[in-house]
Amino acid sequence: MSKQTYKVCFCFRRRFRLAAAEAPEDIKALFNEYSENGVMGLDQLQRFLVEVQKEENATLEDAQAAVDSLHEFNIFHRKGLNIENFFKYLFGDVNPPLNPKLGVHHDMTAPLSHYFIFTGHNSYLTGNQLSSDCSDVPIIRALQRGVRVIELDIWPNSRKDNVNVLHGRTLTTPVELIKCLRSIKEHAFSASEYPVVITLEDHLTPDLQAKVAEMITQTFGDMLFSPGSDCLREFPSPESLKKKIIISTKPPKEYLEAKEVKLRESESKKGKDSGDDEAWGIEVTFKAKNDDEKDDDLDEREGDNNDEDDCKLHQNEAPEYKRLIAIHAGKGKGSISDWLRVDPDKVRRLSLSEQELEKAVNNHGKDIVRFTQRNILRVYPKGTRVNSSNYNPLVGWMHGAQMVAFNMQGYGRSLWLMHGMFRANGSCGYVKKPEFLLKAGPRNEVFDPKVKFPVLTTLRVTVYMGEGWHYDFRHTHFDTYSPPDFYTKVGIAGVPVDTIMKKTKVLEDNWIPNWDETFEFPLTVPELAMLRIEVHEYDMSEKDDFAGQTCLPVSELRKGIRAVPLHSRKGEKYESVKLLMRFEFV
Known part of the structure; x- marks a missing residue:
């Protein structure tokens, strides 16, 4: 009998037992x-x-x-x-880094211009800026998170007999305005009782404006704040506007064009035939196109106009619509210096794109701060952010901008900062601006973000350890055959001189990493500083894996040893993942 040889292969999968968390x-x-x-x-x-x-x-x-x-x-x-x-x-949930018992503790009786306000951009979009669906669902989610400013772009429907919400000149599918309004009414105060502002980017004819006025009035009823005059001399306070809906917009550019068309058409009737009228129609269309090309990409005009007196221009609107507008928007003619002029007799809202703001702060930083002491500045993302990304909000906040408008349906570090800012003051959506942004000196001097100030305090942060990934992630999420190699990044987002990021060492093969490392952060403007925390899993051959993040307002950090819950990229809190940290001010 012949002898046969068999080769047997054994495959072993490395298994690692999870050690119990032990106190550092x-x-x-x-x-x-x-x-x-x-x-x-x-x-x-x-x-x-x-x-x-x-x-x-x-x-x-x-x-x-x-x-x-x-x-x-x-x-x-x-x-x-x-x-x-x-x-x-x-390490328990009863020991968080922010005090849940504080609730709303800022003075809420100052004018609206004295607050940073949780502000959304294109609040109806479910995804990207070009082809995603328009829906009331992201509006509801934003309100449930505490967002207080909802933006709606309103356009005539295809039959010109009703009003839709959509991102103009894109492939986004529309949603009916009335559906959005009803959802706002139902969810406006689910997370906060402080006022909700609806900013309308208006592309309607007067008859449709009248229809919108009827919709808004019937939907909101007594919830609607009506100022009782064309222009406010000073903004009311959040406290006085609890459970109120506020409308903010301007007269659309189309009215001014329509008025010009009527004037020139009347002149043409004196001696021109119908053929000339057709030629005139082409000229009007061409003019409108050229005007649009002057604006930012994707029609990001945010409702401002280039007319000197916004209040006078409201006479072109349907009177019912005009009476709804509590916060008037408009740039005025001329340069940025003219846009930023402060009128002692009325207040208004000005909108700037992120690029316009970046240019303005170079030479007009103090003018912006002075403007925002009485008026409202809204900053919005540039039109090329088609993936619904965002920009650095600190540029706006450092200059007193109240409405730093963000795409809430996206995610990324900028949005994490936004979430962090509005965890302050009981997550009510309104954060009182620091006093130095609200007051002028004896010679009318104001805060200058370019000036380097002395260090006021130093935040000392100890990162002890972390746990919870073993419960909230698949065991093969980070590495197939071994436990993860975690490290923590911790730093400050604030004025430029305070902004820095540091990181711990990498701890290999450990679901419950114990770093026990301390970092110090000198702060010159602690009122605008936020503590950034990120955990990553080191990967030698590829990009490091994301393992959680959070952002916390330094002004509200609880001193001592605290359990810091981490969130996903989209800002959703993990069930179990948290860090044990210590915060001291020295």
Whole structure:
């Protein structure tokens, strides 16, 4: 019998056991300092809250509430906390980096111009700027997140007998205006009771304007804020406008063209036949096209006009429509200096594209700050951002711009900063501007973002550890055969001199990385600073994988050791992923 040889191959898949999260050495040392015989009692926990967490008014009841939050560890309630319970408390949802008890705590009785306002751009788009659907769904999502300014581009429908919302001169599919209005009414105050502003980019004829006026009046009724005069001398406060809807727009350019057409048509009737009338029609069309070409890409005019007195031009509109407009928009004739003139008798809204703002801040930075002390400045993305990306919002905020308009349906670092800014003040959508942006000096001097100021404080950040990826991600998401190699990036977004990013070392093969690294960030303008946090998984051969992010307003950071939840690229909070960090101001 012949001998046969068989070759057997064995394939082994590396498996890694997940270690339990263990308190870092610094946390163990603090526990030992504030405990006795391995137990931290209520008195000791209260002292820890006061001395380490800097909760100066913490009481024994607060300490008891911390213990009670660990309901699954009832056995320890009578004595206190052991190290495991103490660690779970610090890393728990009851210990966030922003104080949920603060709620709305800024002064809300100042004029609207004194606030940064959570502002959307093309709020009806579900995706890109060229071919996505128009819908009320992104409007609803924005309102549920706390957005307070909704933009609607309104156009005649194909039969010219009704009004649609769509991105003009693109392939975006329309949605009926009435559907958007009804959704705004239903969801306007689901996340915040402070006013919602609807900015209309208007491309309608007078009869359709009258139709819009009827829609808005019937939809919102008593919710609608009517100023009672053509132009406001000063904006009302958010407090006085709770649960109110505010309309902001300008007379569309089409009215001015229509008026010019009528004048020239009347002249042509004196001695011209119908053939000449047809030629005149061609000339009007050509003129309109050339005017459009002067504007930014994709019709990003944001409703402003080039007429000196916006209030006078409203006489061309349907009177019912005119009475709805509470915040008048308009640039005025001339250069940027003319646009930024401050009228002591009325206030208005000015819109600038991101490019216009970037040019303006070079030579008119202080003029912009002065303008925004009484008036509202809206900044919007350039038309070439067809993928619904965004720009750096700090440029606008540094100069007092209230409405830094963003594509909320996109994602990216700029949008993360926007989310971070409006986590402040109870996430109500209105953040009071720092006093230095609101006041002028004895010689009418105002804040100049170009000036380098002295360091006012230094934020010290310790990144202890992270956990939760093992629960929120597939086990092969980062690496097929080994645990991930995480590192954390932490830094400041703010005025240019404060802006910086640093990162921890890479910890290999660990679902629960323990970095225990400290960074310091000197801040010259802490009021405009936001703490940026990102976690990535190092990949030697490809782009590093994203593993979570968040952005937090430095002015509202809670001192002490805090559990920082991370969010996805789109800003959605993960169920389990968080970092344990410490914040100190030195």
